[in-house]
Amino acid sequence: AQSVTQLDSQVPVFEEAPVELRCNYSSSVSVYLFWYVQYPNQGLQLLLKYLSGSTLVKGINGFEAEFNKSQTSFHLRKPSVHISDTAEYFCAVRGTSYGKLTFGQGTILTVHP
Amino acid sequence: DTEVTQTPKHLVMGMTNKKSLKCEQHMGHRAMYWYKQKAKKPPELMFVYSYEKLSINESVPSRFSPECPNSSLLNLHLHALQPEDSALYLCASSQGTSEDTQYFGPGTRLTVL
Numbered sequence: 001a002q003s004v005t006q007l008d009s010q011v012p013v014f015e016e017a018p019v020e021l022r023c024n025y026s027s028s029v030s031v032y033l034f035w036y037v038q039y040p041n042q043g044l045q046l047l048l049k050y051l052s053g054s055t056l057v058k059g060i061n062g063f064e065a066e067f068n069k070s071q072t073s074f075h076l077r078k079p080s081v082h083i084s085d086t087a088e089y090f091c092a093v094r095g096t097s098y099g100k101l102t103f104g105q106g107t108i109l110t111v112h113p
Numbered sequence: 114d115t116e117v118t119q120t121p122k123h124l125v126m127g128m129t130n131k132k133s134l135k136c137e138q139h140m141g142h143r144a145m146y147w148y149k150q151k152a153k154k155p156p157e158l159m160f161v162y163s164y165e166k167l168s169i170n171e172s173v174p175s176r177f178s179p180e181c182p183n184s185s186l187l188n189l190h191l192h193a194l195q196p197e198d199s200a201l202y203l204c205a206s207s208q209g210t211s212e213d214t215q216y217f218g219p220g221t222r223l224t225v226l
């Protein structure tokens with residue numbers, strides 16, 4: 001079984017500032033890792049994923065994340081945020097041989113002008 | 114094309130009504146999922162269909178009845194729901210392979226009166 005901890009429930013930040021949303025996971029097996037974004041009253045949109053290979057993963061909208069196996073982390077970063085990045089962000093993990101996604105509790109990113 | 118469509122967008126129903134939620138994907142995906150998402154919570158898995166067969170039922174009450182008529186369509190039949198069933202219902206699909214990624218629809222906002 002896997003578990004995901006998103007360390008911050010809310011992250012306020014000013015426009016054009018950098019941001020990091022933290023995600024730690026626990027698993028007894030190898031995992032795949034995902035970040036999804038959910039805008040108000042919408043479904044989840046895939047931002048990026050780590051399956052294998054380079055531990056630095058680039059996604060849509062200028063986001064990137066780094067897989068750190070020793071620290072069991074998959075933190076999401078963006079060097080300069082926009083107002084339009086205001087949304088809820090979910091980190092998710094799945095075992096490599098099993099299809100059930102386990103989500104973290106979500107981090108609400110609020111970008112202020 | 115990574116689009117999953119869901120209808121209706123909003124649904125209000127009484128506790129004695131019968132209604133259905135519909136989900137469609139044309140990406141050739143062979144796995145489809147229903148999730149329930151309450152406000153300020155992550156999605157909770159309800160059902161998984163793999164190659165048109167129900168493979169996972171997360172102990173969902175029988176008032177929710179899934180159906181997969183073909184590989185592109187997924188329905189969720191609702192009957193005798195309770196007010197606490199009010200939530201955003203999300204459909205997702207994936208290729209059904211070991212490295213697959215789930216793509217989500219926009220959801221149906223259900224209100225049970």
